[in-house]
Amino acid sequence: QKEVEQNSGPLSVPEGAIASLNCTYSDRGSQSFFWYRQYSGKSPELIMSIYSNGDKEDGRFTAQLNKASQYVSLLIRDSQPSDSATYLCAVNGGSQGNLIFGKGTKLSVKP
Amino acid sequence: GAGVSQSPRYKVAKRGQDVALRCDPISGHVSLFWYQQALGQGPEFLTYFQNEAQLDKSGLPSDRFFAERPEGSVSTLKIQRTQQEDSAVYLCASSLNINEQYFGPGTRLTVT
Numbered sequence: 001q002k003e004v005e006q007n008s009g010p011l012s013v014p015e016g017a018i019a020s021l022n023c024t025y026s027d028r029g030s031q032s033f034f035w036y037r038q039y040s041g042k043s044p045e046l047i048m049s050i051y052s053n054g055d056k057e058d059g060r061f062t063a064q065l066n067k068a069s070q071y072v073s074l075l076i077r078d079s080q081p082s083d084s085a086t087y088l089c090a091v092n093g094g095s096q097g098n099l100i101f102g103k104g105t106k107l108s109v110k111p
Numbered sequence: 112g113a114g115v116s117q118s119p120r121y122k123v124a125k126r127g128q129d130v131a132l133r134c135d136p137i138s139g140h141v142s143l144f145w146y147q148q149a150l151g152q153g154p155e156f157l158t159y160f161q162n163e164a165q166l167d168k169s170g171l172p173s174d175r176f177f178a179e180r181p182e183g184s185v186s187t188l189k190i191q192r193t194q195q196e197d198s199a200v201y202l203c204a205s206s207l208n209i210n211e212q213y214f215g216p217g218t219r220l221t222v223t
Contacts, residue, residue: 004153032210043202043214044154088153096167097142097209101153 002027004091006102015111019076023089023102026070032092033065033072038104039085048074079109113137115205115215123221124193132188132218136205143186144212145178146202154202160186161209193222 003026013019021035032051036044050056050063050072062075072091076083086104093100116135124130136143141162146154147170156170162183171178175194180186190197200219204212 034211036214043200043217046211046213049211090153092210093156094167096159097206097212098144098156098159098167098170099146099154099212100156103151103153 002030002091002093002100004089004100004102006087006089006105008103009106010108011105012108012110013079015079015081015109017079017109019079019083019107019109021074021076021087021089021105021107023072023074024070025072025089025091025100027091027093028067028070030070030091030093033063034090034099035061035063035072035074036088036090036101037085038088044088076107079107081109081111083107084109115203115213117201117203117215117218119218120216121219121221123223126194126222127192129189129191130193130220132190132201132220134186134188134203134205134215136184136186136203137213140205140207140213141183142206142209142212143180144204144206145186145188146204146214147172148200148202148217150199157188157201190220193220195222198222 035048048063089102090099143160145157148154159167160180200217
């Protein structure tokens with residue numbers, strides 16, 4: 001069974017710090033990787049996608065992918081209280097495109 | 112532009128009732144996915160449509176669950192004879208291809 005693992009947290013960081021969120025996946029054949037942000041009571045919001053090894057930066061967010069280690073991470077620079085949410089790692093589960101999600105890491109940014 | 116919309120946003124059903132949940136995807140998105148999210152868990156895949164064709168229904172938990180997208184746009188997820196374990200948030204997502212999926216606000220189903 002294909003699995004995606006994340007630390008559930010909570011991860012607490014002070015405002016302005018770097019938050020580091022990590023995810024591992026079991027299927028070595030996975031090709032597409034996504035980070036979603038989910039505020040309490042809301043639906044997941046796509047914030048980053050990454051398809052090849054290395055880093056991808058978008059504003060304060062950097063996604064990092066290492067396929068050899070089956071590891072994907074999300075860095076949030078200059079963390080803000082508004083970044084407080086649950087971050088879901090998702091991996092493409094097959095040729096049809098269904099996503100396999102981790103349970104999410106709850107991030108709390110303290111002012 | 113308009114995002115994915117879902118209705119109703121909240122649904123309370125008595126055990127044994129049938130429910131129908133609607134999803135209106137982003138215009139032009141050929142791929143449509145249904146997921147179920149239990150409290151404290153990540154979304155779990157239910158079924159996938161490409162246009163009107165249901166290409167994968169491997170995640171549907173039982174034959175009480177049925178989904179359709181007859182004209183390749185709006186989709187309906189139907190749950191027959193609801194059970195308490197069906198209580199969850201049902202999320203619809205659409206995508207231009209099969210990669211980046213955009214979620215609707217979800218329907219919170221409570222079975223009493």
